[in-house]
Amino acid sequence: MTVPAPVLPRYGETTLAELFPAILGALGVPVGGPNLRLGSADRGCLLLVDGLGRAQLRAHTDTASYLTSLREPAQLTSCAPSTTATSIVSFGTGRPPGAHGVLGFKVRVPGEARMLNHLHWSDRVDPVVWQPEPTVFGRATAAGMPAFFVGPESFRDSGLTVAATRGASYLNAETADERVDAAAAALARVDRGFAYVYWGEVDLAGHVYGTASQEWRDAVAAVDAMVLRLCERLPSGTLLWVTSDHGMVDIGAEGKIDAEATPGLVDGVLLLGGEPRFRHVYARSGAAADVLRSWHEVLAGRAWVVSRDEAVESGWFGPRVERSMLARIGDVLAVPYARWAVVAPRAEPQATALIGYHGSLTRAELDVPLLEGRA
Numbered sequence: 293m294t295v296p297a298p299v300l301p302r303y304g305e306t307t308l309a310e311l312f313p314a315i316l317g318a319l320g321v322p323v324g325g326p327n328l329r330l331g332s333a334d335r336g337c338l339l340l341v342d343g344l345g346r347a348q349l350r351a352h353t354d355t356a357s358y359l360t361s362l363r364e365p366a367q368l369t370s371c372a373p374s375t376t377a378t379s380i381v382s383f384g385t386g387r388p389p390g391a392h393g394v395l396g397f398k399v400r401v402p403g404e405a406r407m408l409n410h411l412h413w414s415d416r417v418d419p420v421v422w423q424p425e426p427t428v429f430g431r432a433t434a435a436g437m438p439a440f441f442v443g444p445e446s447f448r449d450s451g452l453t454v455a456a457t458r459g460a461s462y463l464n465a466e467t468a469d470e471r472v473d474a475a476a477a478a479l480a481r482v483d484r485g486f487a488y489v490y491w492g493e494v495d496l497a498g499h500v501y502g503t504a505s506q507e508w509r510d511a512v513a514a515v516d517a518m519v520l521r522l523c524e525r526l527p528s529g530t531l532l533w534v535t536s537d538h539g540m541v542d543i544g545a546e547g548k549i550d551a552e553a554t555p556g557l558v559d560g561v562l563l564l565g566g567e568p569r570f571r572h573v574y575a576r577s578g579a580a581a582d583v584l585r586s587w588h589e590v591l592a593g594r595a596w597v598v599s600r601d602e603a604v605e606s607g608w609f610g611p612r613v614e615r616s617m618l619a620r621i622g623d624v625l626a627v628p629y630a631r632w633a634v635v636a637p638r639a640e641p642q643a644t645a646l647i648g649y650h651g652s653l654t655r656a657e658l659d660v661p662l663l664e665g666r667a
Contacts, residue, residue: 300653308537311338311383316432319531335530337488356513362534367659370658374538375537375650377452381394381456396651399565402620440486443465495540499540527667551635559586569634573587598625
């Protein structure tokens with residue numbers, strides 16, 4: 293069997309980490325970075341649609357006719373892993389995962405036998421210490437450009453919000469219409485400014501029902517209407533960009549590999565981190581080599597299984613990983629491709645029951661849209 297090669301993000305060129313600096317340049321605040329061929333304006337708004345991969349969007353042009361009619365200035369990818377926390381912090385800091393340290397959905401706290409879930413942040417971990425890089429939001433405000441983050445009240449002051457968007461003014465808005473109105477009103481109050489709007493319903497529908505479902509198509513159609521309304525409501529001349537944090541693949545029960553019961557995937561494992569499409573495997577003391585060998589044997593033809601050193605040297609997380617952050621990465625990384633996922637039914641029953649997944653290094657999960665319109 294021919295093993296496909298993992299798709300690696302082009303750090304420094306066309307990942308989500310390059311997008312925000314390019315946006316600031318388009319808004320007249322040059323901070324360096326690649327040219328993504330964006331337009332220019334005094335005001336800008338970015339809608340980040342969680343879970344809307346480029347391939348899935350292009351396969352549903354009939355569902356999102358307005359959205360897919362917008363200009364595509366560049367083809368972007370997510371970062372590694374292709375998951376929300378990593379992507380949002382990469383966007384917010386303008387830095388690859390190896391620099392900011394948010395290296396997956398759930399990673400080990402170095403020196404401790406526990407993990408940090410980046411979406412449900414522990415109060416025992418200071419997000420400013422854990423993620424020390426300054427944000428592009430902070431750079432914008434320091435340059436005199438107001439920056440706003442429009443999202444639900446539940447996100448305000450969360451660890452992930454602090455890690456990714458500190459420096460932005462937080463605007464609470466729950467529904468799609470409320471978020472459109474909040475972004476439009478904020479930008480109408482300033483001569484120059486940027487608004488970042490988050491929307492999570494497509495990701496939720498994909499996880500629960502799959503990307504082939506009517507529920508997912510309905511969620512995409514709602515985004516199409518939201519984008520049209522943004523173009524109608526934002527101040528005249530405002531540039532609007534639409535992107536996503538990752539794509540998604542659907543996986544049936546036959547593709548789910550039980551890491552808690554499969555021989556060869558249990559021995560020597562201290563903690564199982566990451567998520568079903570990108571596993572950080574933390575070995576017991578002295579067992580890393582044995583764990584690497586057994587996971588490689590068991591998952592042959594179904595997953596890329598590499599050591600921490602191999603992943604770092606291959607540039608999975610960027611050109612380098614800060615020394616203080618290396619221990620957050622699993623001793624072994626198991627990254628399923630095709631229609632496979634490594635699940636943990638007892639420890640993670642909700643994740644095991646999902647249909648849509650992401651995190652891996654495939655085109656379907658890494659490629660995200662970048663679309664541009666003008667109000």
